[in-house]
Amino acid sequence: MLRLKNICKTFNKGKINEQKVFDNFSLSIDEGDFISVIGSNGAGKSTLLNIISGKVEVDAGTIELKGEDVTDQKEYEKCKRISRIFQDPALGTNPSMTIYENLSIAKNKGKRFGLSFLIDKKDEDLFKGTLKVLGLGLEDKLHTPVSQLSGGQRQSLALMMAVMGNPELLLLDEHTAQLDPKTSEIVMDITENVVKERGLTTIMVTHNIEYAIRYGNRLIMLHRGEKVLDISGEEKKNITKEKLLSLFKDISDRTLFA
Numbered sequence: 092m093l094r095l096k097n098i099c100k101t102f103n104k105g106k107i108n109e110q111k112v113f114d115n116f117s118l119s120i121d122e123g124d125f126i127s128v129i130g131s132n133g134a135g136k137s138t139l140l141n142i143i144s145g146k147v148e149v150d151a152g153t154i155e156l157k158g159e160d161v162t163d164q165k166e167y168e169k170c171k172r173i174s175r176i177f178q179d180p181a182l183g184t185n186p187s188m189t190i191y192e193n194l195s196i197a198k199n200k201g202k203r204f205g206l207s208f209l210i211d212k213k214d215e216d217l218f219k220g221t222l223k224v225l226g227l228g229l230e231d232k233l234h235t236p237v238s239q240l241s242g243g244q245r246q247s248l249a250l251m252m253a254v255m256g257n258p259e260l261l262l263l264d265e266h267t268a269q270l271d272p273k274t275s276e277i278v279m280d281i282t283e284n285v286v287k288e289r290g291l292t293t294i295m296v297t298h299n300i301e302y303a304i305r306y307g308n309r310l311i312m313l314h315r316g317e318k319v320l321d322i323s324g325e326e327k328k329n330i331t332k333e334k335l336l337s338l339f340k341d342i343s344d345r346t347l348f349a
């Protein structure tokens with residue numbers, strides 16, 4: 092459903108701080124795939140998501156979404172089809188607005204109307220139902236400003252907002268990295284349920300190797316803009332943390348002394 096072909100991307104080309112991230116990078120993903128992506132800092136994970144979402148333009152190569160060439164589409168043109176959650180809970184929601192207002196905006200994503208027009212009192216039941224699934228009690232706080240929620244509650248709300256319009260693709264960029272271990276487990280649990288229930292095609296970047304192993308049907312390791320591991324099915328099921336860490340070390344050592 093998503094096909095990246097021969098993607099090239101260099102930041103600050105020709106300048107002293109030139110940074111080549113991808114050189115002929117290709118990736119195909121199937122409908123319903125839940126892919127976890129791991130890799131060292133600076134490997135290109137966030138850039139990959141930025142390229143897919145349209146935030147970053149590629150220098151060369153093509154991006155196809157469900158057979159349609161979307162290479163030159165900007166982020167706002169794709170935002171209804173591709174939803175994204177970031178590491179920082181402050182980015183996915185608007186803190187000065189209430190939960191109700193945030194959900195209203197998410198529901199009407201892509202529409203160009205004033206906020207007062209978007210807030211529909213009839214949505215209360217829909218929003219309550221949406222939030223109840225989370226099991227965090229947020230359905231009773233519909234008129235609370237989001238700034239009063241914890242990081243985990245905000246990420247969970249961001250997740251429900253991201254999937255509200257039934258996107259074709261969900262991109263998660265270390266969305267549990269700033270949460271404490273317990274809250275992180277809860278948000279991952281919610282993520283898995285939502286993804287499964289809706290059959291969402293998902294790419295999840297994580298530094299948590301255990302999550303990368305536990306969740307999803309495919310695992311990709313990136314290093315310096317290259318796929319150094321791409322496993323799915325039984326192979327993914329049988330992978331262990333030890334094997335991944337040892338591969339990680341081998342690759343880092345190899346490039347360190349190359």
Ligand SMILES: Nc1ncnc2c1ncn2[C@@H]1O[C@H](COP(=O)(O)OP(=O)(O)OP(=O)(O)O)[C@@H](O)[C@H]1O
Nearest residue numbers: 102103110112130131132133134135136137138139
């Ligand atoms: N907008 C940008 N302008 C210039 N350089 C950038 C930009 N975005 C990313 N880079 C560079 O591209 C490389 C890949 O960055 P990216 O953010 O994709 O890494 P990452 O794999 O997400 O790392 P991390 O695990 O630290 O989040 C880095 O060297 C980074 O400095």
Ligand SMILES: [Mg+2]
Nearest residue numbers: 136137138264
């Ligand atoms: Mg990143």
